[in-house]
Amino acid sequence: MAKTSYEKIFTKKLKESDTRIKTSFVLIRQDIDEMQKMIEAMRVYLKKKDKQHIYAKKEDNKIRDEFRKDVDEFTQEISQLKLALSAVRELKKEVVVRKELAQIEDRIKISFKNDIDDYKNEIKNLRIELKEAEKRITATENGQIIEKKKKWFKRKGQ
Secondary structure, three states: OOHHHHHHHHHHHHHHHHHHHHHHHHHHHHHHHHHHHHHHHHHHHHHHHHHHHHHHHHHHHHHHHHHEOOOOOHHHHHHHHHHHHHHHHHHHHHHHHHHHHHHHHHHHHHHHHHHHHHHHHHHHHHHHHHHHHHHHHHHOOOOOOOOOOOOOOOOOOO
């Protein structure tokens, strides 16, 4: 009889430990399934953020290229204005009497002053836009996404 009671106790303890092991494996499998779901969700999220980062970088590069183009056009127009001013000065030396020269010079200064003031304002706006673009690029490189702001100024002719 002593053997059977030990066998019963041993069998009972064996079944209990078997049940605990099965329960542990079931819980481990559930945890692994949850972790795999979380990992897959993280992959999808990171892919999405990577695509957003690439898109934002392309947009920033477009803005930078447009800015450079605008600066080049502005520089070219300033050069043309300087050439026009020098041509006017040459004509003034050759043809015009001093009295008429003063009157013509005043008219030229007034007409060019407005253009120069407009260009100065445009330079300020372009510098602000450059700084903003550089901030966005820096933020993008640091992993932050900054929403594109509305344009600060309209180009001439729009």
